[in-house]
Amino acid sequence: MSVLIFADQAQGKIKKAAFEAIQYGAKVAQQFSTTATVLVLGEVAENELTALGNYGATKVLHAADARLNETEGSVFTRIIAAAAEHEAADVIIFPHNFDGKAIAPRVAARLKAGFVSGVVSYPDTSNGFVVKKSVFSGKAFANINITSAKKVIAVMPNTFAVEKSSGTATVTAFPAAVNDGDFKVKVSKVETVSGEIPLTEAEIVVSGGRGLKGPENWGLVTDLAQALGAGTACSRPVADSGWRPHHEHVGQTGLTVRPNLYFAIGISGAIQHLAGVNGSKVIVVINKDPEAPFFKAADYGIVGDAFEVVPKLTAAVKALKG
């Protein structure tokens, strides 16, 4: 058996969560004294592929067909299944990001492999093949035993910190037989916020709530975010009122983020908001109300007026960063 990792890319750049999945897969391969192969689809420069060895992979399979620059779930599924067969892989690993969510369950169904997503632990093989996953929107974990011979795992982003080594991987072209007619889902338009850090990939997130009173005050949030190199987010009423774009809304009904550091400014900390952010490693809450429920979920707190505290904080961060 071996381990196969699907690493997704956009515009020729491997996604952050994919690096984490590669490192995870390399460690699982080590655990089973076998090899880890990475599969990359679409156009990516050779040096980027050999550099995947930095994350512990020894071998990269690459299907460079330009038509694969866009993710088409059913096409990708067939290629990944073929690569799994080619490598005799029993464990197939995905990042649990947007591409992973689109493809991993399909691959699992195709291979009749037990599937666990949002995985936050390495497999425990003392009694079967057990992985821990996040459940109840981050409020608990479940240990799931995968009982089938083939296994598909989608790794929770920002859970396994990457430690780069100087290893390099050998790259082999992988022949992916695709026809134009196979592409059933056709992308007609892509709208991404350019120049900003995608929220789900940000290591630091600065988030604002209704306590900021209006969109004209958002400079407070964006200045601090810029000083920290952070992504920006907001609570649901802020997005619903049109103060901020909808893709910044985090929580039960919005995005789930798990940064290393989450700043909540003028957000009360309703349970539905917490559901989207409680996986953050460190939470800082700035709120003028000492009774705000968010303080119970925080690591550090300041009771104070955001309009006074945040500019000082931004200045202090700039001073630190020199």
Added chain:
Amino acid sequence: MKILVCISKTPDTTAKIAFTDNNTKFNEAGVQFIINPYDEWYALVRALELKETLNATVHLITVGGADTEPIIRKALALGGDEAFRVNTDSPDSYFIAAQIAAHARQQGYDLILTGKETIDYNGAAIGGMVAELLDLPYVSIAAKLDLSGNTATINREIEGGEEVVNVELPVVVSCQKGMAEARIPNMRGIMAARTKPLAVVEPAAADTLTAIAGFELPPAKAGVKMISPDNVEELVKLLHEEAKVI
């Protein structure tokens, strides 16, 4: 036009999360169960909107025990036409997807809608599996869905933005915020739901590929460290030296 909406039962968003039986079962005591929010607010309501404009039929399916019937009745009260309950309780995504696929194969649907994920299991798995089992295209985490003839135009979320895609029906779509505005059932709907067909069907043969070994709660937070608003430098120092996150 025939639409299938996959409905799952989850604890209310504010339910206390606790476990019993040596941490192998969710403690249901005092917990109120609801339709998984993504299934109700987005998948079901969008299906109902399409029904109103396109004269479509909306079927509902849930894979679950008799305790899911109040949930299914509510979905009927909101406007679903006919419901199917596959009488089995399984936490394995593949087994559940196989049930939905078996039903869909018999009925033939133009559109199959699921929620983006369940708020208890957080699998984000069933839609993709159903699509693969039926050999259909799958568009995940969709925020908008319009139909024009046989073509669906769908906005789906990607890292840091959105993508607009076109796909021919039939298709499986997992739904999130943006799809539709939540509705509440009215009296007429509730009355009508009592007599709408709810068929209980026995599960198709399928394998179970995973099993829950147990649950854990996250370790309790050490407690919040409060810092004076006049000393933000102290916060920056702690984040840098103690937490090591900046």
